[in-house]
Amino acid sequence: MKIDYQEPSKDLLMRIDIHEKYGSANIDEWTNDLLKPQAGMDILDVGCGAGKLCFLFDDYTKRQAKIVGGDFSNELLEKARAKNAERGSKIDFQFLDFNEKFNFADSSFDLCTSAFAIYYASDLNFTFGEAHRVLKDGGRLFVSGPLPENKQMFYEIIKEATHAEIPPMPGSSRFKGDIFDTIDGIFAKTELHKFENHLTFPSVAPFIDYVRASLGEDRKLWTSMFNGADEYEALISKIQTVAQAWFERDGKLVMTKVVGGILATK
Numbered sequence: 001m002k003i004d005y006q007e008p009s010k011d012l013l014m015r016i017d018i019h020e021k022y023g024s025a026n027i028d029e030w031t032n033d034l035l036k037p038q039a040g041m042d043i044l045d046v047g048c049g050a051g052k053l054c055f056l057f058d059d060y061t062k063r064q065a066k067i068v069g070g071d072f073s074n075e076l077l078e079k080a081r082a083k084n085a086e087r088g089s090k091i092d093f094q095f096l097d098f099n100e101k102f103n104f105a106d107s108s109f110d111l112c113t114s115a116f117a118i119y120y121a122s123d124l125n126f127t128f129g130e131a132h133r134v135l136k137d138g139g140r141l142f143v144s145g146p147l148p149e150n151k152q153m154f155y156e157i158i159k160e161a162t163h164a165e166i167p168p169m170p171g172s173s174r175f176k177g178d179i180f181d182t183i184d185g186i187f188a189k190t191e192l193h194k195f196e197n198h199l200t201f202p203s204v205a206p207f208i209d210y211v212r213a214s215l216g217e218d219r220k221l222w223t224s225m226f227n228g229a230d231e232y233e234a235l236i237s238k239i240q241t242v243a244q245a246w247f248e249r250d251g252k253l254v255m256t257k258v259v260g261g262i263l264a265t266k
């Protein structure tokens, strides 16, 4: 399955910012508690985006791990490299398309991670096969992504506003099924962990910021719902009306992110 997908850096950074501002729990702490990356480790983050996880591990290991971040978006890699230079960190950000063979020798890494990215792969067996190949024996793979119950309120508001079908989201529909099963078939041991974050929006505006950062035209995941800028604005305005009605009824807007973490050992 070929998924035509692009992540504009402003949208990704906006969503990360909103999760941090309005969330009840911190996904970074959850990730570090689960993985406890150590000084001296070789770490590969696949679909690193602007480098969020790489910088997290760099801080946690007090810059004592060898970290490589790979992504196919040059725009996001540039952001990551700029931050790397600003921090004086030594993370190696490089081009990596996870639908192609990874440019690393067998048994190179202790830890391979991918946050909200790798499930866009066209051929899961191939991509997780590559992750397995570049890991050392006993090395770990960590993949996070949305579970089916993720962000229900967000989808319900959009459904009520549009009376249209929500387009299939590559992550949520495949995470517990195909993705878990593929990894489980390749790795020696596989576990599923769960993280919940309640985002409480104190007004409608930041929720609409989140909607815009999720439905952006160039993201190409939602294009079945609108065609061009005018239809996009009309859609946002309908969503705003429904969100406003929910807000007046409940006094707040709460959206729960439900994230799965697949942790596997080679």
Ligand SMILES: C[S@@+](CC[C@H](N)C(=O)[O-])C[C@H]1O[C@@H](n2cnc3c(N)ncnc32)[C@H](O)[C@@H]1O
Pocket: 005, 006, 007, 012, 046, 047, 048, 049, 050, 051, 052, 053, 070, 071, 072, 073, 076, 096, 097, 098, 099, 114, 115, 116, 117, 118, 120
């Ligand atoms: C939702 S973002 C997550 C970014 C980052 N892991 C984070 O947690 O902030 C998804 C990322 O997957 C990347 N991506 C999508 N398809 C890819 C591919 N075929 N190869 C490499 N990266 C890809 C996008 O460029 C984007 O950076």
